[in-house]
Amino acid sequence: MHFSKGLIVVAAVGVAQAQTPKGFTPAAKAQLDVIFNSTKVNTPGELLSKAATASQPQLALPPSAVSSTETYVFVMLDLDVPPAAGNDTRRVLLHALNTGFKATKQSVAGGDVLLASSEKGPATYISPGPPASDTIAHRYTQLLFKQPSTLEASASDFANTQARIGFDIEGFAKKNGLGEPVAGNFFMVDGRANGSAGAMGTSGAGGARQTGGGGSRGNGTSPRK
Numbered sequence: 185m186h187f188s189k190g191l192i193v194v195a196a197v198g199v200a201q202a203q204t205p206k207g208f209t210p211a212a213k214a215q216l217d218v219i220f221n222s223t224k225v226n227t228p229g230e231l232l233s234k235a236a237t238a239s240q241p242q243l244a245l246p247p248s249a250v251s252s253t254e255t256y257v258f259v260m261l262d263l264d265v266p267p268a269a270g271n272d273t274r275r276v277l278l279h280a281l282n283t284g285f286k287a288t289k290q291s292v293a294g295g296d297v298l299l300a301s302s303e304k305g306p307a308t309y310i311s312p313g314p315p316a317s318d319t320i321a322h323r324y325t326q327l328l329f330k331q332p333s334t335l336e337a338s339a340s341d342f343a344n345t346q347a348r349i350g351f352d353i354e355g356f357a358k359k360n361g362l363g364e365p366v367a368g369n370f371f372m373v374d375g376r377a378n379g380s381a382g383a384m385g386t387s388g389a390g391g392a393r394q395t396g397g398g399g400s401r402g403n404g405t406s407p408r409k
């Protein structure tokens with residue numbers, strides 16, 4: 185049997201464009217509109233400022249992706265919380281777990297359907313606050329799932345930052361039968377003064393900003409998001 189030399193099968197066809205960070209699971213195929221003060225996260229992974237992301241974003245979906253009878257649950261995670269002392273693995277922080285999203289009659293972002301919820305929890309929104317002393321920008325990942333009526337989550341489960349550290353989205357999704365995400369997105373926030381490696385060594389800048397979880401800056405003994 186002979187195969188012609190040089191026949192290279194390029195297997196790169198059909199790679200689905202994920203809206204969530206490379207390697208993250210569960211990956212989302214459809215894009216969730218994440219809108220901060222009328223500014224949409226247009227390109228998954230784009231860099232935003234702390235100030236721009238300080239308050240909870242609005243969410244929207246294309247009409248074809250939304251069901252008027254469905255209820256949705258929103259999840260936001262920081263994938264890059266600095267490691268605990270003596271460990272070099274970065275951790276996940278649950279920034280938001282908000283139930284009760286429904287389609288509204290309001291159209292935003294060029295014809296997409298605004299989703300709204302009267303519920304702020306069970307895990308209320310924590311705004312991004314990556315440490316000024318960090319070496320990378322953090323990836324803040326948003327996911328929207330259909331919300332089963334049996335979903336079990338109460339505010340007391342997420343009462344403090346420690347309870348949100350190491351949140352296992354896959355375990356949570358499995359336990360609660362969330363299925364695959366309906367849509368997702370992500371953006372980056374850089375805690376360093378000007379968002380570049382050149383700003384290193386200026387760890388004082390912004391280092392004392394709101395933390396929510398408290399704790400001093402340092403080498404990872406206290407989580408900063």
Ligand SMILES: *[C@@H]1O[C@H](CO)[C@@H](O)[C@H](O)[C@H]1NC(C)=O
Nearest residue numbers: 220221235236237238239240
């Ligand atoms: C965004 O809007 C919220 C109210 O929805 C407001 O509190 C906040 O200051 C605004 N942030 C910016 C950066 O404009």
Ligand SMILES: *[C@@H]1O[C@H](CO)[C@@H](O)[C@H](O)[C@H]1NC(C)=O
Nearest residue numbers: 267268271272273274275350
């Ligand atoms: C290091 O941290 C990761 C993430 O929190 C954790 O899964 C792992 O068990 C830790 N390893 C050790 C040796 O503590």
Ligand SMILES: *[C@@H]1O[C@H](CO)[C@@H](O)[C@H](O)[C@H]1NC(C)=O
Nearest residue numbers: 376377378382383384386389
């Ligand atoms: C950040 O950028 C501003 C404006 O370009 C500049 O004045 C300032 O020196 C920079 N700060 C750092 C720490 O690089």
Ligand SMILES: *[C@@H]1O[C@H](CO)[C@@H](O)[C@H](O)[C@H]1NC(C)=O
Nearest residue numbers: 268269270401402403404405
């Ligand atoms: C981390 O901080 C602790 C307490 O301040 C210190 O003892 C330790 O040497 C530091 N480790 C590194 C790698 O800087």
